[in-house]
Amino acid sequence: MDDRLFRNAMGKFATGVTVITTNVNGTIHGMTANAFMSVSLNPKLVVISIGEKASMLEHIKQSGTFTVNILSAQQQELSMLFSGQLKEKREVQFSDLQGAPTIEGALAQISCEVASTYVEGDHTLFIGSVKDIQLEEGEPLLFFNGRYGSLAVETTMQA
Ligand code: FAD
Ligand code: NAD
Numbered sequence: 810m811d812d813r814l815f816r817n818a819m820g821k822f823a824t825g826v827t828v829i830t831t832n833v834n835g836t837i838h839g840m841t842a843n844a845f846m847s848v849s850l851n852p853k854l855v856v857i858s859i860g861e862k863a864s865m866l867e868h869i870k871q872s873g874t875f876t877v878n879i880l881s882a883q884q885q886e887l888s889m890l891f892s893g894q895l896k897e898k899r900e901v902q903f904s905d906l907q908g909a910p911t912i913e914g915a916l917a918q919i920s921c922e923v924a925s926t927y928v929e930g931d932h933t934l935f936i937g938s939v940k941d942i943q944l945e946e947g948e949p950l951l952f953f954n955g956r957y958g959s960l961a962v963e964t965t966m967q968a
Contacts, residue, residue, distance in 0.1 A: 817954075820953065820954045821953075821954065823951055823952070823958075824843040824845075824951070824952050824953075825843065825845075825879055825880070825950065825951060826841060826842075826843055826879075826880045826949075826950045826951070826957070827841070827842050827843065827845050827857075827877050827878055827879050827880065828840065828841055828842070828878045828880060828887060828888065828891045828912055828915070829841075829842050829857055829859075829865060829869075829875050829876070829877060829878070830875065830876045830878060830909075830910040830911065830912065831865070831868050831869050831872045831874060831875045831876070831910065832872060832874070832908075832909070832910045833868050833871050837903050838864070838865060838868045839890075839891040839901065839912070840859070840863060840864075840865040840891055840892070841888045841889075841892035842858070842859070843952050844857060844932070845857050845858075845877055848936060852938065853938070854924060854936055854937065854938060854939065855877060855921060855936075855937045855939060856934055856935065856937070857875065857877065857934070857935050857937065858929075858932045858934050858935075859932060859935065860931060860932050861931045861932065861933070862931075866933055869923065869935055870926075873922060873923050874909065874921065874922050874923065875920075875921055875923070875935065875937060876906065876909045876910060876911050876918060876919060876920045876921065877917070877918075877919040877937070878911055878912040878915035878917070878918050879916045879919075880915055880916070880949070880950040881914055881915065881916050881947040881949065881950060882947065882948040882950050882951075882959040882960075883947070883950075884912070884950055885950055885957050887901070887912065888950060888957070904918075906920050906941050907920065907940070907941050911943065914945065914947075915945065916944065916945055916946075916947050916949060917942065917943070917944055918942070918943040918944075919939055919942050920940045920941045920942075921938060921939055921940060922937065922940055923935050923936070923937060923938075924936045924937060924938040948960055
């Protein structure tokens with residue numbers, strides 16, 4: 810099957826955008842990722858999927874920890890920075906959640922310890938055991954059809 814057809818199909822699944830951060834021996838690294846999912850409530854687990862060519866793969870293997878930062882609509886530039894879409898380098902001021910590196914202004918900052926690792930095809934799935942969470946108000950950054958977007962209207966769902 811053609812790669813483009815596969816990517817176009819996956820791109821029909823509208824997602825939020827996260828930046829995964831990790832601290833390796835005092836150096837903080839970040840990478841944009843939309844392959845993120847909630848896995849289990851009890852215990853509290855999430856999953857991220859990191860490509861074999863991404864340097865983040867080795868960073869998380871070394872640190873054994875990662876933080877998922879769910880970006881706000883105002884943080885598209887950070888998504889572009891941490892996916893290599895911006896040409897110039899930028900200095901980023903990271904914050905801290907009980908020692909875990911976080912991105913200030915992200916709607917949710919979820920710090921995790923790696924609970925298990927699965928190599929699947931050209932990606933590695935890291936199951937993260939959630940240690941801490943910090944929430945902020947705001948609208949999400951979205952990714953659909955290979956493009957960034959934001960919510961047109963605020964929707965409310967009733968249980
Ligand atoms: P690098 O190429 O080393 O870093 C990425 C960029 O972040 C570089 O430009 C670097 O300068 C910058 N950077 C890193 N740390 C810092 C710092 N401390 N301060 C300032 N700048 C810093 N790939 C996946 O594997 N899984 C996904 O789920 C995924 N989802 C994506 C979703 C979207 C919307 C996009 C646009 C891309 C996605 N990617 C995903 C691709 C991934 O973001 C890129 O391939 C990325 O460049 C890989 O980064 P790297 O770990 O190799 O790190
Ligand atoms: P795109 O059309 O490549 O992405 C659309 C969708 O395809 C993504 O949301 C993702 O679900 C899937 N996808 C894309 N590349 C993939 C890969 N290598 N492995 C598994 N799934 C993949 O959108 P774009 O704007 O051209 O993306 C920008 C860059 O970011 C591209 O280089 C793309 O490969 C990369 N990206 C990688 C992943 C990933 O590795 N999971 C996810 C999104 C984007």
